Amino acid sequence: xxxxxxIGSSNPMSIKANDVDLFHSASNKALMQMxxxxxxxxxxxxxxxxxxxxAAGIEELCSxxxxxxDDVRMLMLAxxxxxxxxxxxxxxxxxxxxxxxxxxxLEKLEKALxxxxxxxxxxxxxxxxxxxxxxxxxxxxLQRTLDIYNVCLLLKIVLRSQFRPQxxxxxxxxxxxxxxxxxxxxxxxxxxxxxxEISFPELDQYDEKLAWPLxxxxxxxxxxxxxx
Amino acid sequence: xxxxxxxxxDTKVTSEFEHGWNDMLKGIKKLKKILDGLPEPQFSPxxxxxxxxxxxxxxxxxxxxxxxxxFYKKYKEEIETYVSRTLLxxxxxxxxxFMLIELVKRWKNHKVMVRxxxxxxxxxxxxxxxxxxxxxxxxVGMTCFREQLYQKLHNTVNDILISLISxxxxxxxxxxxxxxxxxDIIVEIGMGITDYVNEFExxxxxxxxxxxxxxxxDWILKYSCPDYMLKAEECMKRERERVCHYLPGISEPKLxxxxxxxxxxxxxxxxxxxxxxxxxxxxxxxxxxxxxRICSLYHKIPQGLExxxxxxxxxxxxxxLALVNQAIETAxxxxxxxxxxxxxxxxxxxxxxxxxxxxxxxNCFMNLSPFRKSFKEAFEIICxxxxxxxxxxxxxxxxxxxxxxxxxxxxxxxxAIEEALDKVVKLLAYVDGKDLFAEFYRKKLAHRLLCDKSxxxxxxRSMLTKMKQLCxxxxxxxxxxxxxxxTLAREDSAQFKRYLSILPIGIDFTVNVxxxxxxxxxxxxxxxxxxxxxxxxxAFKEYYQDKSRKRRLNWIYSLGNCNIIGNFDPxxxxxxxxxxxxxxxxxxxxSDKLSYSDIKSQSNLGNDDxxxxxxxxxxxxxxxxxxxxxxxxxxxxxxxxxxxKFTDRxxxxxxxxxxxxxxxxxxxxxxxxxxxxxxxxxxxxMKSRKILxxxxxxxxxxxxxxxxxxxxxxxxxxxxEDLINREYLERDRENPTMFRYLA
Numbered sequence: 001x002x003x004x005x006x007i008g009s010s011n012p013m014s015i016k017a018n019d020v021d022l023f024h025s026a027s028n029k030a031l032m033q034m035x036x037x038x039x040x041x042x043x044x045x046x047x048x049x050x051x052x053x054x055a056a057g058i059e060e061l062c063s064x065x066x067x068x069x070d071d072v073r074m075l076m077l078a079x080x081x082x083x084x085x086x087x088x089x090x091x092x093x094x095x096x097x098x099x100x101x102x103x104x105x106l107e108k109l110e111k112a113l114x115x116x117x118x119x120x121x122x123x124x125x126x127x128x129x130x131x132x133x134x135x136x137x138x139x140x141x142l143q144r145t146l147d148i149y150n151v152c153l154l155l156k157i158v159l160r161s162q163f164r165p166q167x168x169x170x171x172x173x174x175x176x177x178x179x180x181x182x183x184x185x186x187x188x189x190x191x192x193x194x195x196x197e198i199s200f201p202e203l204d205q206y207d208e209k210l211a212w213p214l215x216x217x218x219x220x221x222x223x224x225x226x227x228x
Numbered sequence: 229x230x231x232x233x234x235x236x237x238d239t240k241v242t243s244e245f246e247h248g249w250n251d252m253l254k255g256i257k258k259l260k261k262i263l264d265g266l267p268e269p270q271f272s273p274x275x276x277x278x279x280x281x282x283x284x285x286x287x288x289x290x291x292x293x294x295x296x297x298x299f300y301k302k303y304k305e306e307i308e309t310y311v312s313r314t315l316l317x318x319x320x321x322x323x324x325x326f327m328l329i330e331l332v333k334r335w336k337n338h339k340v341m342v343r344x345x346x347x348x349x350x351x352x353x354x355x356x357x358x359x360x361x362x363x364x365x366x367x368v369g370m371t372c373f374r375e376q377l378y379q380k381l382h383n384t385v386n387d388i389l390i391s392l393i394s395x396x397x398x399x400x401x402x403x404x405x406x407x408x409x410x411x412d413i414i415v416e417i418g419m420g421i422t423d424y425v426n427e428f429e430x431x432x433x434x435x436x437x438x439x440x441x442x443x444x445x446d447w448i449l450k451y452s453c454p455d456y457m458l459k460a461e462e463c464m465k466r467e468r469e470r471v472c473h474y475l476p477g478i479s480e481p482k483l484x485x486x487x488x489x490x491x492x493x494x495x496x497x498x499x500x501x502x503x504x505x506x507x508x509x510x511x512x513x514x515x516x517x518x519x520x521r522i523c524s525l526y527h528k529i530p531q532g533l534e535x536x537x538x539x540x541x542x543x544x545x546x547x548x549l550a551l552v553n554q555a556i557e558t559a560x561x562x563x564x565x566x567x568x569x570x571x572x573x574x575x576x577x578x579x580x581x582x583x584x585x586x587x588x589x590x591n592c593f594m595n596l597s598p599f600r601k602s603f604k605e606a607f608e609i610i611c612x613x614x615x616x617x618x619x620x621x622x623x624x625x626x627x628x629x630x631x632x633x634x635x636x637x638x639x640x641x642x643x644a645i646e647e648a649l650d651k652v653v654k655l656l657a658y659v660d661g662k663d664l665f666a667e668f669y670r671k672k673l674a675h676r677l678l679c680d681k682s683x684x685x686x687x688x689r690s691m692l693t694k695m696k697q698l699c700x701x702x703x704x705x706x707x708x709x710x711x712x713x714x715t716l717a718r719e720d721s722a723q724f725k726r727y728l729s730i731l732p733i734g735i736d737f738t739v740n741v742x743x744x745x746x747x748x749x750x751x752x753x754x755x756x757x758x759x760x761x762x763x764x765x766x767a768f769k770e771y772y773q774d775k776s777r778k779r780r781l782n783w784i785y786s787l788g789n790c791n792i793i794g795n796f797d798p799x800x801x802x803x804x805x806x807x808x809x810x811x812x813x814x815x816x817x818x819s820d821k822l823s824y825s826d827i828k829s830q831s832n833l834g835n836d837d838x839x840x841x842x843x844x845x846x847x848x849x850x851x852x853x854x855x856x857x858x859x860x861x862x863x864x865x866x867x868x869x870x871x872x873k874f875t876d877r878x879x880x881x882x883x884x885x886x887x888x889x890x891x892x893x894x895x896x897x898x899x900x901x902x903x904x905x906x907x908x909x910x911x912x913x914m915k916s917r918k919i920l921x922x923x924x925x926x927x928x929x930x931x932x933x934x935x936x937x938x939x940x941x942x943x944x945x946x947x948x949e950d951l952i953n954r955e956y957l958e959r960d961r962e963n964p965t966m967f968r969y970l971a
Contacts, residue, residue: 144953186952186959193964211922211965214945 035095037104042094053089065110072157073113076120079132086136127192133158134188145182148174155191163195173219180215187215201227245295248286249302252348255279256306259344263337271344279348287351296356303349304368307342312376319381324388325406331385332409335373335417342369374417385410386428390435396470397439408474421478429479433486440490448495452505454518460491460525488529496526496535507539511588519592523599533598540593541602544585548610551577559616571615575627578610579651604658611658621661622891625668628652632688633681645687653694660938662699663905664898669695670707671748671890677714678740678787685711699935709746717741727771737764741772744782752784755807756832758814761790785811786837794852798875803852805883808833809841813852816870823867835864842868844883850876852883906939906947911956914969921966922948 045057053061062069081097083089101116103109120129133154137146146154152171160167170191174180190213198206203224208217255275261268286295315338319330346353346365353365363371378385389410396402415424440463447456467487471480492499500507500522510518526532555574562570585603593599611620631640631648640648659665676682688711696704717740724739757765765783772781788807792814793800805813808831815822815830822830828838839862846855846868853868906929913928914920920928926944933939948967951957960966 184949184953186949189959190964209923209941211959211967213949214942217942217945 034099034102034104038095038098039091041098041104041106041109042091045089046091051091053094055087058087058089064106065113070153070157072161073117075133075136075157076116076129077113078136079120079129080116083136086139127189130158130192131185131189134185145184146188147182148180151183151188159192159195163200166195166200169201169223170219173222177218177222179218183215187213190216245286245298248282248295249299251282252279252302255348256345259341260310263341276347280350283349284351287356296352299349300352300356300362303345303352303365304372307345307369307372308376310341311338311372315373316377316380319377325392325403327381328385328388328406328410331381332406332413335413338369338373342366345369370417378417382414382427385414386431389428390432393432393470394435394439397466404473411474411476415476421476424476425478429482432479433482436483436486437490440487441494444491444495447491448498453499453502453507454505454510454515454521456499457518457521457525460487461521463487463491464525484528488525488532492525492532493529496532500535500539507536508543511540511543516588516592519588520594523593523596527594527596533596537593537598537602540588540599541606544581544603544606545609547581548578548606549613551581552610552613552615555615571618571623572627572630574615575623575652575655578655579648581610582607582651582655607655607658608660611655612660617891619661619664619895620659621665622668622894624652624656624659625665625672628669628691629672629676632683632691633676634683635681642684642687645684646690649687649691649694653691653698656695657698661898662703663901663936664895666695666699666703666707667748667894667898670710671894673707673710674748675887677710679789685715703935706746709743713742713746714740724768724771728767731767733763733767735760735764737768739768741781750784750786752782752786753834753837754832755785755811756830757785758811758817760814761807761811794874796874797872799879801874801876801878802880803883804880805844806841806885808837809845809883809885812838812841813845816853816868821867821869824862824864827868838862840885842866844885848883850874850881850883902937902939902943903947905933905936906944907951909933910944910947910951914957914967917969919960919966919968925967 042053045053045061047054047057058074059069062071062074067073077097078086078089080100081089081093083093098104098109101109101112103112120126134146137150137154138144152174155167155171194212194216198204201223203220206212206220208220212220255271258268258271258275262270283299287299289295315334319327319334322330343366346369349365356362357364389407392402392407396404411424411428414428415421418424418427443463447459451459464484464487467483468480471477471483475483502509507519507522510522522536523533526536551574555570558570589595589599589603613620615623628649631645631652656662656665673688676688682688689708692704692707692711695707717738720741721738728737769781772779785807790805790807790810792803792805792810794803803813812827812831812833815827819826824838824842827833827842828835831838833841842853842855842862844850846853847860847862851871852874854871855862856867856869859866909929909932910925913925913932917924917928925948926941929939929944948957952959952967955970957967958970960968
């Protein structure tokens with residue numbers, strides 16, 4: 001740096017400190033504006049007292065987005081937000097989600113949804129989402145299992161579009177069997193693996209001597225009996 | 229011989245050679261005459277030298293007068309001509325054996341001829357052949373024979389040989405020496421064994437195969453299995469002899485293999501599974517020698533014993549299952565009765581089956597691995613069959629109980645007892661649920677020890693030692709503790725008796741102090757003891773308190789026994805009964821008539837126990853109490869009265885209180901324990917291995933628990949899932965068929 005350098009010299013190639021500041025402050029400004037819009041959206045749906053979007057707010061959001069409450073995309077949104085508890089969206093979660101989707105308005109959010117869906121349906125990500133769906137639905141602090149009724153609902157939402165015959169069969173089986181009242185996360189995840197690895201309805205490669213959970217063994221046994 | 233005068237140089241040389249060759253020819257002619265057996269004087273040494281010198285002289289001249297090449301050629305031609313023009317027709321002119329005889333003769337002669345000729349022309353061998361890298365004279369002679377004669381004849385010769393061998397096989401007389409000589413020629417001519425193998429042996433083996441194939445098809449229909457085996461054995465022996473007599477040793481294994489294949493392998497199934505005389509029939513009829521023959525003949529064939537050993541296995545299984553089914557049928561026909569005699573019979577019969585077939589295994593089947601395996605697998609099936617609702621584990625435990633208890637159904641000598649116990653342990657080795665056996669055994673052991681029904685301490689300990697050797701110390705540690713408890717109790721009782729004698733109790737009584745950890749858990753109740761008994765209990769409490777303050781006594785009245793003198797009108801009778809029964813009976817010392825509810829409140833027994841007690845006292849064999857109404861069942865509205873008229877021809881009777889049906893509980897307890905044991909095993913294995921596939925984990929668990937029981941793989945899966953849920957394990961993210969230990 002030349003000792004007698006003055007601010008505002010006419011050399012076009014030199015970097016002016018001013019510019020840097022401007023640059024920062026410009027992006028800062030944009031950021032600030034974005035957050036503001038996001039927060040505004042949040043306030044539209046949130047309960048003032050608790051500062052969280054609760055059931056009513058979620059319902060309203062759904063209807064604004066022209067979706068049913070059990071639409072899989074709501075779940076995907078929750079995943080994007082890294083939601084902790086079903087039926088509640090905290091401000092942090094909202095910010096996280098909207099920022100990731102660059103959704104500063106309802107229209108932008110609506111437009112971002114197809115992209116979100118594509119993202120989630122990528123195989124590696126979907127597995128993560130599938131696990132999230134289960135855990136998101138656990139209501140109690142120490143709860144580790146999900147009751148059959150909710151499992152069936154969830155399977156319909158999350159997996160049916162991809163593996164319809166397996167899901168329909170499995171749901172039917174879960175409803176008529178008497179041994180299991182709940183499913184664990186392990187059983188939930190293994191069902192997904194089952195859909196991916198085993199041909200249906202042939203069930204060719206299925207071997208109960210392998211590491212499949214007993215639940216899936218029983219399911220396959222039931223399928224085989226019914227097909228004969 | 230004199231030299232002719234020299235001519236001009238060329239002609240001189242030529243005529244020198246011609247002269248020389250004529251001389252040689254004369255010598256050769258002479259040789260032939262000698263070989264033909266015609267009268268001809270032998271070669272003198274001078275003749276020999278002259279012939280040699282002729283060659284020498286004509287070969288040592290300087291080139292181009294060196295006649296070596298010509299001599300070599302001539303030598304070869306001479307032999308070739310002789311062989312093809314003279315010998316070949318001679319041999320060809322004969323047939324069958326005569327051809328062979330001629331061949332042998334002529335070959336012998338040929339060898340002599342070549343030897344002599346080589347000597348005459350020996351000079352060539354010394355320098356000429358090396359210089360030109362040509363075969364030596366002897367070899368030339370042999371090759372001539374081979375190419376000019378043998379190769380033209382060898383197919384015929386082979387045919388003759390093979391037909392002779394066939395005749396030999398059919399038992400006709402043949403000239404073995406001739407055959408041997410011809411074989412020797414074949415080997416010699418071939419200059420190595422490969423020619424023999426390729427040319428003659430291959431044909432012979434083919435013919436052998438055809439021969440035995442035909443025989444086999446014939447015999448398989450004609451002969452019973454043992455007779456067929458005798459014939460096969462005979463054939464093998466003969467083939468070996470054949471080789472000894474006239475075939476090169478190299479052929480032996482191939483011949484034997486051929487015979488084995490055609491006679492034993494091709495028809496194996498048909499032979500061994502013959503209805504009337506096959507392996508099963510032989511086993512049934514105990515034909516030990518025949519079975520041994522089968523085993524030793526098939527032993528040398530690779531995988532030859534598979535069929536026989538699987539027949540053996542099936543036979544043992546069928547016999548064993550027949551015994552089991554017999555027992556099941558008998559059990560079903562005796563519904564309601566607790567009679568276990570047929571089960572004891574079953575165990576004994578299985579032991580006999582085991583012993584009998586062990587003899588087969590060792591004597592007939594030479595304890596070979598395929599048979600050992602079959603034997604083991606067969607008994608693993610048999611020894612895990614249930615009879616009605618009793619598992620094999622329980623049956624074995626009951627069997628032991630009968631041997632070890634006083635007055636058991638087995639009245640045996642000491643040696644016989646030890647032997648029987650040994651045999652039981654042998655069967656135990658095959659039982660999957662050894663832990664179940666242990667539980668039943670322990671319960672019965674407890675009963676024997678507590679009711680003083682054990683016939684002999686030594687036998688009890690001996691059995692425990694045997695079990696320990698099979699299953700390890702952990703298996704028997706509790707039971708050993710139980711036996712020790714009783715030994716100590718007995719020692720202690722003398723001391724307590726002295727203590728008691730000072731007190732004014734007036735009742736003789738003993739207490740067994742047991743270590744809770746060793747013994748099965750017993751139900752007890754808060755029985756209201758009769759006053760007499762209370763005094764006894766209090767006395768012991770004080771005595772024991774003095775001895776060891778730290779220990780807490782827990783009184784199990786349900787296991788107690790008492791002797792009560794019943795003062796009946798006809799005569800007094802000593803009644804031996806359980807404490808519960810005694811407590812109820814003694815209530816009638818204070819009241820003549822008592823209702824069910826009276827008895828219940830006074831004794832403080834539960835309904836279950838009370839009904840059983842009252843039944844034995846009023847509705848069973850001995851009617852100590854009169855019941856109103858006198859139905860055969862106890863109901864809460866009944867009332868009871870002492871029966872003073874009761875009598876029996878004995879002065880002392882035992883009124884047994886049948887034990888609660890424990891079977892279900894034992895099975896349940898063992899099942900519960902198994903869950904914990906599997907859990908502990910999984911955690912132990914995963915902790916050390918960190919990450920394992922499902923299959924590896926399974927096989928490790930099975931291996932670890934081998935001495936205790938055979939874990940059901942579904943149960944293992946369930947335990948794994950449970951441990952996943954409890955966050956001891958997780959599935960590996962990359963590969964969900966692997967499990968990972970979570971610290």
